[in-house]
Amino acid sequence: MTKKKHPQRPSRPLYDNPVSKWIDKRLPVFTFIRHSLDEYPTPKNLNWLWNGGSLAGITLLIMIISGITLGMHYNPDPADAFNSIERIMRDVNYGWLIRYIHVNGASFFFILVYLHMFRSMYYGSYKAPRELLWIVGVLILLLMMATAFMGYVLPWGQMSFWGAKVITNLFSAIPVFGDSIVQWLLGGPNVDAPTLHRFFVLHYLLPFLIVAFVAIHLICLHQFGSNNPSGVEVKKSEDQIPFHPYYTVKDLYGLTIYLLVFAGFVFFAPNFFMEAVNYNPANPLVTPPHIAPEWYFLPFYAILRSFPDKLGGVIGMFSAVSVLFFLPWLDRSKIKSAAYRPMFRPLFWVFILNCLILGWIGQKPPQGWYLIIGRLATLYYFAHFLIILPVVGWLERPLTVPSSISEYCKREHNRRKK
Amino acid sequence: MIRLFIIFILIISPPCLADATTRPPEQTHWSFATPLGTFDRSAMQRGFQVYKEVCSACHELSHIRFRELSALGFNDKEIKAIAADYSIKDGPNDEGEMFDRPALPGDSFPNPFPNEQAARASNGGAFPVDLSLIIKGREDGANYVHSLLTGYGSAPTDITLFEGKSYNPYFEGGQISMPPPLVDGQVTYVDGTPATVDQMSKDVVTFLSWASAPELEARRQMGLKVILYLIVFSMLMYFVYRSVWRNVK
Ligand code: HEM
Numbered sequence: 313m314t315k316k317k318h319p320q321r322p323s324r325p326l327y328d329n330p331v332s333k334w335i336d337k338r339l340p341v342f343t344f345i346r347h348s349l350d351e352y353p354t355p356k357n358l359n360w361l362w363n364g365g366s367l368a369g370i371t372l373l374i375m376i377i378s379g380i381t382l383g384m385h386y387n388p389d390p391a392d393a394f395n396s397i398e399r400i401m402r403d404v405n406y407g408w409l410i411r412y413i414h415v416n417g418a419s420f421f422f423i424l425v426y427l428h429m430f431r432s433m434y435y436g437s438y439k440a441p442r443e444l445l446w447i448v449g450v451l452i453l454l455l456m457m458a459t460a461f462m463g464y465v466l467p468w469g470q471m472s473f474w475g476a477k478v479i480t481n482l483f484s485a486i487p488v489f490g491d492s493i494v495q496w497l498l499g500g501p502n503v504d505a506p507t508l509h510r511f512f513v514l515h516y517l518l519p520f521l522i523v524a525f526v527a528i529h530l531i532c533l534h535q536f537g538s539n540n541p542s543g544v545e546v547k548k549s550e551d552q553i554p555f556h557p558y559y560t561v562k563d564l565y566g567l568t569i570y571l572l573v574f575a576g577f578v579f580f581a582p583n584f585f586m587e588a589v590n591y592n593p594a595n596p597l598v599t600p601p602h603i604a605p606e607w608y609f610l611p612f613y614a615i616l617r618s619f620p621d622k623l624g625g626v627i628g629m630f631s632a633v634s635v636l637f638f639l640p641w642l643d644r645s646k647i648k649s650a651a652y653r654p655m656f657r658p659l660f661w662v663f664i665l666n667c668l669i670l671g672w673i674g675q676k677p678p679q680g681w682y683l684i685i686g687r688l689a690t691l692y693y694f695a696h697f698l699i700i701l702p703v704v705g706w707l708e709r710p711l712t713v714p715s716s717i718s719e720y721c722k723r724e725h726n727r728r729k730k
Numbered sequence: 731m732i733r734l735f736i737i738f739i740l741i742i743s744p745p746c747l748a749d750a751t752t753r754p755p756e757q758t759h760w761s762f763a764t765p766l767g768t769f770d771r772s773a774m775q776r777g778f779q780v781y782k783e784v785c786s787a788c789h790e791l792s793h794i795r796f797r798e799l800s801a802l803g804f805n806d807k808e809i810k811a812i813a814a815d816y817s818i819k820d821g822p823n824d825e826g827e828m829f830d831r832p833a834l835p836g837d838s839f840p841n842p843f844p845n846e847q848a849a850r851a852s853n854g855g856a857f858p859v860d861l862s863l864i865i866k867g868r869e870d871g872a873n874y875v876h877s878l879l880t881g882y883g884s885a886p887t888d889i890t891l892f893e894g895k896s897y898n899p900y901f902e903g904g905q906i907s908m909p910p911p912l913v914d915g916q917v918t919y920v921d922g923t924p925a926t927v928d929q930m931s932k933d934v935v936t937f938l939s940w941a942s943a944p945e946l947e948a949r950r951q952m953g954l955k956v957i958l959y960l961i962v963f964s965m966l967m968y969f970v971y972r973s974v975w976r977n978v979k
Binding site: 402557561562575576582591601721 | 765793798859862863866867868869871902942944945949950952953954956957960961963964967968970971974975978979
């Protein structure tokens with residue numbers, strides 16, 4: 313509970329000066345700001361995992377700004393792409409900084425978004441009434457994957473080229489039209505100049521689509537507000553606090569810590585997430601001994617390779633993402649937070665472990681034990697969504713859920729004292 | 731279709747039909763390997779001498795311009811003199827002819843061969859890679875190149891060397907088309923350091939590490955400041971956060 317009572321309509325110079333009022337009458341921006349900062353009620357018990365969303369938004373902004381700056385010096389021509397990146401690294405003022413921010417930003421973006429999704433799974437945030445919020449999130453993930461895949465092709469290193477070749481060739485598994493589709497995607501029979509050029513254009517475009525989807529994501533969010541660690545919806549005014557200043561300062565504090573870790577990588581281990589092979593210019597005649605995608609695709613890559621035939625693998629990989637769209641209806645339990653779901657809670661951690669195993673298998677050759685483990689993990693991945701979640705929702709006897717968020721906070725307070 | 735099939739086999743099949751014979755690189759201590767480490771200037775200068783007198787006969791260094799050698803501690807006059815030792819194909823002139831001229835500080839190191847085919851033709855079909863990015867372009871690059879340069883030896887009896895190949899256990903497959911490039915006393919260092927193979931190799935690796943990441947020292951200096959700033963800023967934000975939230979139960 314907050315000791316001081318917060319006025320519902322704080323009077324602030326920002327809103328109450330004549331200019332703001334004049335503008336607001338014609339274009340209600342200040343009403344919008346007031347609504348989303350001062351009046352937007354937020355559960356008071358959000359933990360640090362709820363910082364992920366705002367951090368991902370800021371990372372998207374960082375990616376766009378650093379990306380546009382790179383785009384000013386980058387040349388999407390196979391003969392010069394690799395060299396233009398080296399010119400950025402060596403000749404452009406602080407070009408190395410901009411590029412390392414962009415490269416590491418991509419990995420950090422995925423770390424945040426995966427954490428954000430696992431958070432939503434643990435606390436049941438995808439359940440009614442937030443199903444669309446979740447679905448828009450999965451669409452954002454798909455757009456991010458497309459963007460990152462095409463971005464990785466741009467420096468035109470060995471892995472850029474061969475990654476593009478292997479992934480676009482997957483589409484040839486589609487019956488009848490496969491080969492024509494691949495040709496259409498590449499703009500020719502091979503990964504070549506037209507491919508690189510269109511990937512650059514699309515890599516520039518998609519992030520702005522992501523911005524649009526993030527806006528939709530936020531509109532969905534503001535309809536019912538955030539879920540929270542108790543999984544109980546806000547019931548009374550003492551369950552909540554205004555977003556500003558409480559969560560603005562919490563998000564800002566989180567941001568400084570995030571930037572600290574980010575700067576550690578950018579300045580002291582900038583190539584940590586990168587493959588050394590990609591510092592060798594693309595060579596269509598020499599296949600690298602070991603082709604693996606960026607770490608954030610490894611679990612899906614493992615699923616792709618677990619199937620004995622190519623078409624099966626492609627369908628399996630796309631299903632692995634698509635199944636997420638149906639998650640709100642596959643989970644039959646009405647209880648949101650895993651804290652009150654004694655059967656789901658351990659199974660959630662098994663699911664995480666399984667994802668990590670898939671990621672590990674994704675970088676191993678698909679043979680011997682690796683292949684067997686990969687297949688079992690793939691099976692388990694789908695079983696988690698299609699069998700375990702529905703059945704557990706039905707079998708489970710949940711613990712008593714707190715009657716309200718305030719009640720939850722009291723419980724937590726007492727628990728911590730002990 | 732066959733091509734697609736082959737590519738598919740390549741992803742599905744064991745990535746390295748790799749020989750377990752390739753030895754992992756030996757670990758050496760490098761002054762630039764620690765988080766705040768810097769390049770040893772005299773090692774860089776000696777390494778440059780090794781590159782210039784030995785490696786540059788076969789290997790390009792295309793991403794480095796002569797003027798960038800100022801990072802090694804050379805002054806403008808010395809750089810002009812170094813550049814003037816190389817000849818650059820320029821043109822066409824007003825008569826439409828190509829001509830040779832001495833290199834200027836703004837030129838990149840010239841390619842020792844006119845094209846890839848010529849390079850392969852004089853190296854038994856193998857291509858001497860551009861060394862500008864060799865350290866970044868190999869896993870554990872500095873240790874790898876050092877191990878490679880010092881790791882030549884006679885082949886074990888169960889290995890038959892192909893024509894024109896030398897045995898080097900650190901090279902993938904164990905057989906390399908580069909003949910041992912360094913022998914003791916190959917260069918005469920101006921600072922009097924004894925030119926052992928190990929010494930020359932360490933020096934040239936230091937030079938090439940700089941060539942791969944010339945921004946390294948500036949990056950670490952800036953990183954230190956950024957991190958210190960963020961530590962102070964995050965502590966301030968922590969206190970703001972605590973004071974705003976103190977009433978929330
Ligand atoms: C959703 C946000 C974005 C993601 C996830 C992303 C991801 C990536 C990735 C993984 C790379 C390859 C880096 C490398 O290995 O060198 C890359 C490169 C690149 N990106 Fe982005 N990017 C994003 C936004 C943007 C935007 C908005 C632009 C420009 C408007 C842009 C322009 C570029 C350029 C020019 C490169 C090539 C330079 C380089 O490889 O360092 N990116 N991006």
